[in-house]
Amino acid sequence: MNILLVEDDQRISNFLMKGLSEAGYSMTLADSGEKAREFLNSYDFDIILMDIMLPGLDGMQLTQIIRFKGNYTPIIVLSALNSPDDKIKMLDLGADDYLSKPFHFEELISRIKALTRRNKLTYQKEDQFLTCGGITIDTHLHKVSQNSKDIEFSPTEYKLFTFLMENKNKVLSRTQILQNVWGIDFDNSTNVVDVYISYVRNKIDESDQKIIHTVKGTGYLIKD
Numbered sequence: 001m002n003i004l005l006v007e008d009d010q011r012i013s014n015f016l017m018k019g020l021s022e023a024g025y026s027m028t029l030a031d032s033g034e035k036a037r038e039f040l041n042s043y044d045f046d047i048i049l050m051d052i053m054l055p056g057l058d059g060m061q062l063t064q065i066i067r068f069k070g071n072y073t074p075i076i077v078l079s080a081l082n083s084p085d086d087k088i089k090m091l092d093l094g095a096d097d098y099l100s101k102p103f104h105f106e107e108l109i110s111r112i113k114a115l116t117r118r119n120k121l122t123y124q125k126e127d128q129f130l131t132c133g134g135i136t137i138d139t140h141l142h143k144v145s146q147n148s149k150d151i152e153f154s155p156t157e158y159k160l161f162t163f164l165m166e167n168k169n170k171v172l173s174r175t176q177i178l179q180n181v182w183g184i185d186f187d188n189s190t191n192v193v194d195v196y197i198s199y200v201r202n203k204i205d206e207s208d209q210k211i212i213h214t215v216k217g218t219g220y221l222i223k224d
Helices: 010-022 033-042 059-068 084-093 105-125 155-166 174-182 192-203
Strands: 002-006 026-030 047-050 075-079 097-100 129-132 135-138 143-146 149-151 212-215 219-222
Touching: 002 010, 002 033, 010 026, 010 105, 026 033, 033 047, 033 059, 047 059, 047 105, 059 075, 059 084, 075 084, 075 105, 084 097, 084 155, 097 105, 129 155, 135 155, 155 174, 155 192, 155 219, 174 192, 174 219, 192 212, 192 219
Parallel strands: 002 026, 002 047, 047 075, 075 097
Antiparallel strands: 129 135, 135 143, 143 149, 212 219
């Protein structure tokens, strides 16, 4: 597995490069966002480990560029910024997981394995086109359209709506949605799922047919 580490702190990068190499991973180090961008333009990676506070092009800007270019390589953020707002912002920009510094090396290994395993299962089960009520998701191009009109979703909105569509005709609890879309352990009392459901509903047309159904006390459901 090829991993790109984007980290400007030499002490941390030396530790991670040594530890992950000994764990059997092929490592490439970028000590700035600009160098990471160059590597990503030339090479393919299986996963990206990224700090936020980088010189020049920071982790937030780099994540936006990566996703804007249609590169959906999994990103795990490694950052000393540990407030819920920091985590939510990075996940909204397209990151897949967030690990606050300092962290246990074994936990990082577990998260790399879990994210890789989840992605492999997704690709194995994934149909290119998911449809419901005039809405089509092209999962290869990451495009959503309704009655041939494109719908612009943020990365998190896309992940949420795709997860619901993949499980069409099944009731999904808020906890299931949190675990599969945000990929980290949010407090189950958070209303982030409800907020993003509202965002998605505002972007699709439910005037002729309701697409997303609320199951009171449980979660949400997409059904034909």
